[in-house]
Amino acid sequence: MIKFEHVGLRYGIGPEVLSDITFTLEQGSFHFLCGPSGAGKSSLMTLLYLGRKCSRGQIHMMGKDTGKLKRDELAELRQKIGVVFQDFRLLPHLSAFDNAALPLRISGVSEKKIKNHVEELLDWVGLGDCMKRLPATLSGGQQQRIAVARAVIANPRLLLADEPTGNLDDETSMKLMGLFEQLNKMGTTILIATHSTQILDRLPHRRLILNQGHLDIFDPNAQSTEPPKMPEFLHA
């Protein structure tokens, strides 16, 4: 599904913010991405949603070497990736419906199908009565759910979420994680960047732990796996 081979990333002529990153995400897997601030989580997420090219190494995604793809092929690949940003990044001039419909419009889906799918999904995330409202008139939690709806509307093969529970209370956070788990059961590969020890403690999925640009992998389910040295904040 996703394979990083000795990937490095630097901005301009600065030092590498990611060094020699190698890992594989299998189709239908669920992973957490953890690490302290400045560890390179956002940079790794950017590489995963193809928002940047790596400085070295190779990234294979859905069977394709991303470094060799043409612009249109990269765009086509991005359409198979859903992203939930920490700051939601909803378009303020579009209604909840139009924000959620954006990936479908980009993919060229007919307006009739868009209407059916978006209404169904917004109902599912509990925003059926807010479809015509602008993001500014909605609460943080509602905006978060629109961002999630937008990320999953096109049935992505990979879902990336950057601190999706950062602005939510515990109860809403766990509901959101439940939603991600449902999507994962339907076959979507999921990678969630999080700081939340509550979520990490409750959900025993594999963890990619970034520290100072280097990556360790920890599988809480594997008895024989020796846990890597965890950052202090994860024991708090």
Next chain:
Amino acid sequence: MPKSPIHHHIFSIAHRKSGYDIPLHTRLGTEFLVLLIALMTYLLLLSASGSIGLGHMANKWVSGLENAMTIEIPAKDTAKQQGAALVEKLQKVENIKSARVLTQSDMGDMLSPWLGADTSVLADLPLPTLVSIELKKRTPATTQTIKNIVNSTAPEAIVDSHEAWLVDLLKLTNGLRATTIIVFGIILFVTSFLFSGAVRSRMAMHQRELELLHTMGATDKYISLQFIRYIFSQTTKGLGFGILAGLMTFIFFAVFTNQSTGTLPELKMGEIDWIILASIPFLLLVIGTFTARQTVYSVLNEMP
């Protein structure tokens, strides 16, 4: 004052229906762009019609003078007899269509712009006798034949073949025409920069939205179509104002030249001239959309 949800609702629907995922038309500066396009349209119409008008003027002068010659016999007692003898001989020359002595009435018509309608004063002036010749075709041999006849019939007469006038007039009008064509080209060049600048500034304003669409898998074509649509609509508005201003200027010019005394040739636009002027808005639309597309592609190319 905060906007109501109803206001938000109406405008959100309106925005999406207009086809913009990027809120291109909701920022300041849109009116300024329309104004600039209107100005460019107006200037293009003026320079194109100036070039067309000068072309007509040059053609009229050339066709009026190219096949014409004038023989001037200085005022003296035998001038009229010499004139009549010249006409008789010239009418027998092969390439001469007609030759005639200009009457006092003809001279009065020619001098009326300077002397006014009352030309009775001409009778008291020692005016030369003028013989006007209309040629079928100007050839060096015909010119030489005419000069030989004049030398033998009225040796003191002057043959004015208008060549000096013609060359100078053509130089002047062709120079002015070339200038208007250069001005036309410069305006087009500046206009394409204007479109490019407008697209670049809006792309910079909406960098965040662009990155989001890009992340979601929007192709360069999908994004560029939004900007092309925006430039197309703004250009259409600007064209409307520019054409209106151009038409008002043409009407003013037509009324103004209608009152002229007739020293300048009358300017009339032909069908092709109108087609050329009518093609200017289409040319601007093509330049606008093409420039917008190229600019968007070039900026997006900086994204992975």
